Amino acid sequence: MPPTLDLSRTAHSKMIISPPRINLRRAASYNHDKGPISSTSSRFSFNHLVFSPPPSPGLPSLSPPPPPKPRGLTGLARPSRIARLVVRLLALLLILYAAAAAVRLASPVIPWSSQSPAIPEALEHENLPDFPTPVLVTDKRGRTKWTVSIPSSYEFPLTRREYSDMCEKCQEVSEHAHSHRSHGSSSPQTYLGFGSVSADHDFIDVKEAEKAGYLPNSAVRERANEGGAAEKPVCDKSLTFVLESADAGIGTALLMLWTAYGLAQEEGRAFFIDDTRWAYGKYADIFQPPPSPECLAPPKHEILPCPRQAKHLVASAATAHVLFGTPTTDSDATSSGLLDSSARKVEFELARQGHEALFKLNKEDGDYIDTRLQELMARRIVPKARGTQNGLAIGIHVRRGDRHPLEYQYRHSYMPLHIYADTARDFIDGKLDHTGPRGVEDKIAKQHSFIVLASDDPMVHVSSEFAGSRPAQERIRLASKEAIQQANPPNRQVIRKFVDETFGWEGGFFAAMFWNLGQRQQQQPQASPPPPSAESLRLRSLVARAYMMDLAVLADGTDAVICTASAAGCRLLAVMMGWESAFDQGNWINIDGGGGGGGGWVGASLSF
Template sequence: MPRPRPLTHVSNSQSVDYSSQSQLTPRTPHSRSGRAEEAYGEVEIDGVDELQEGDMRNMQNVPLLRSSASDTFPVTGYRGRGDDHRAETRRQGLTLKLIASRLPIVIGSMVAGLLLILIVVSYQKPGTLETYIGGVVTPSAASSQDSTNSTQQDHNHVDPAILISYENYTFFPLKPGEYAAECRKMVGVWMENHGYWQIPPIGVKDVIHKSGPPVCSSTITYMLGGKVGLVADLALMAQAAALAQERNRTFLVDDTYWNRGKWKDHFEDVRVTQPGPEQGCQPPPPEELVACPRLARHWIINAGTAKYHFNHGFHEQYEDPYAHNLNRDKPVFETAHESLSTTIRPNAQLKALITAARKELSDLFEESSTEYIAVHIRRGDNKASAWKYSSPGIQVPTQEFVDATSETWSRLNLSQSQISAHIASDSPAAIHEFSEALDKQWKVFSLSQSKDPNIKALASPEQYFQNNFEKLYDTEERVNLTRGIVVDLALLSGLWSDGEIKPQAVVCTIPSSICKISAIGFGWEGAFGQVNELGDIDQQGKRWVEIDEKSSIIPVWSAFNLFN
């Protein structure tokens, strides 16, 4: 490695008397040639290359070390200007800039905090914010009693903009189709633009109310119109009864146009089973009943208007929003179970027939066994849901019911010594075909096979077609067939058992309302087993066996059918 070239300018440098320097200070960043704290800026750095060579020649003309006490020691940097000068200036500048740059963040944080406080207040004390800002408090935000009082006050109005006029009608209550026509006038205007129970800003659309005490102050009436099957009505009625209880309203049933007799011919009076907040109050005049909107003081609902109320908004209001698939429907399931257990109950005469049918069914068993599987085969005007049965006239084959019955018995590990089934159908031919297709060890019971003439008379003589029901049978026959449906429903679902025998499972098809209601009789876990967090039905533990869609749809169960 070549030796470095000796310094050529040392001999020409001026003489320095090092002994005269009282103090030697090593070259530091504060010396002339090393001002680190005053580093080059972006403009200065452009001239570095041009000055570098001259600096290298000149920097050796002065001593490498110079005393900081010398008069020639440069006064540079923040130490030369005073240690506090630059720090103070920087502190002031940074403080102003910091405040200016972070002011939006501070304001945003304050706004977010305010919104959080408002959310907490609105959640814990509903209606408080509306009161302060002068807004309209929704019924759901008020207590039950306040809701009733608000209903009374808001409906005593004569504002033409929110007045429902029945001047074109002469007979009340209106027919089910006429109530549906009134609802169609309001679709998209009064019913879907607000929350399910929210009062519109303009007010509640209603008729003029002239009645007062002892008339009930607020009611929900279910109208039996005779346009759908009995169990389809019961499924909708169960939800209406639950809404009446939740809204602190009196629940009523109207059977003016029912083609199955009177409600009390089959069931207990709902004024007894669900008295409501005003026991003994009188029903409102029929001209004050309103089908839409549901906020009317005396709301009436039937199978034709249910689609305007038990629609998407209903499910958004009453399903579990944090659950998945089948689990979302659990609150609706539970309310239906409560209504069918307490409000909708067979009267004494019908309950005696149910008990007699259960006793005859139990007589088929050995003393050590009370197990049976219920099967419902719906024919007539019923249409299958699955695509493979979508062709006209195609229904779920009877053999699929037979296979599902045998498979369910084995899956649930039921007794192999006593195998029994109850078969219910609107078709006598389907009952015969099912009984013949089962293995010989099966014991089968149906109303048509009963030895009790009172029970046998309840069996359906032919396939059920809703449009022909009123044409084919007189009033007495229709009442009798309706009782038969209720007895079959009790044996299929286990409803109203009161300690009597109940089925171990039910096999049915989802389009039928009887199939939907049968699940409710088993209870949530009894019907669907241990449903997981994703809402999947327990295929191993389920006792509600649907063989049309076979759990391929979401959700696998629904509480009711809607009709046009």
């Protein structure tokens, strides 16, 4: 039995044990009626660690109450912090926009410079740039526009370099103005050529810019009344073609000239020709004057090289990409696929319009060509007693000199002459190779068939491949060294210590020889060669006249033409023959590649 605890002998014998039914309610002192109690008090209980009643609502709070929300006049709540921030930001942007608009209105004319992107200081009329350049302007509504300023001190036409630089700047300033209008998204203008160009809505033409006050008014410049005739009005729209190019050849310039005329007619523009700096002299020395418009040419400062939509355009080899579009850089244009058959025909027909209107030789050369055509026609006529089938005249154009074929295997030399001759015989055999009674007449007709030859190399005429051929014309011919010596035999009775070496056109037409015609000593190539002398212009004009007479005889006096499309003269011949004869009937035969609609022909859009 475990031991029991005996409490009878302790010092606390009088300790009271609470009965189990005693009430354990909270002490009254907890309700603050008797003050704090001691932890040793008999009334102490651990209930205060379990029960924690909230403070009395009648007592003051330990923290101050929140302030009341302010009310507006309408009783609405105060806007949130984000809303206030948005309002302040919009107000700041409005102030900045108003300041920018004030600056633009204070400086309406800004010269364009792609080198410095910063906006230059304001310009007034007297502070316009003293060189031709596009300028930025701001209209009354604060929109960025642009126009072109050409000082009155500059003579027309400008130089090739000035026109080329201005076209580049026009493209840049157009993109810059468009980016302002479309808030930074630049969309450059696309020049498609042949009148198919997207309009630049940010461009202001010169006359409109003068009326709006962006450029000084030039209404005081009046034209003198020529010859006492009634004053003509100034043309509403015009196109002036400048006959000036760094290329010594005349064929590419003529192809551009004819196509530009066709474009002018399609767009209702008056057409003018400027030959101030043409390497071949005066246009009227080679051709008859072009058709005269019923209006006067515009003031020179209104004739612009760009943009394409300008009312008065100037076109030359330096600005051909604006007028005709941007071609491919592939040297073999026929394989580039840039122009399909339909596009080639459109360009061809434009050039054809220019040929019909402009290709009229001067009276002396024209009369000679008429006589020459009659001689060639009489030679191929078969007497009626021998048959009804006349002979064929096959024209052959051989270009050498500094022009090489497109054919890969001959690209560093020239097309062999036997290819021309074999192609001519094949053409004659194809037309005159019948059997039976018709075969007898064809045989007689072959005896009256011959080759009409034109070439820039005089040695081609004496080659064995073209024995028995007829020269296209004999009025002006490029002489060989041997021919020059025969025409000017040395005087053996006079002792000459120094004799100038004789040069001829052996090998063909070379640009270096052309630029030195009439010069006492050979000149080195220069960036800006001196103006040619009168003798140089006379000799150059003779070369051009010979070239044009050759083309006229081949186009009008032969049944077919064989040539290489790499030469501009060959492509000119196709235009002179017409689309139906050249391509539909197959009378224009290109032996230097080809394919596609047009048999390898390309026009002015791929000639620069």
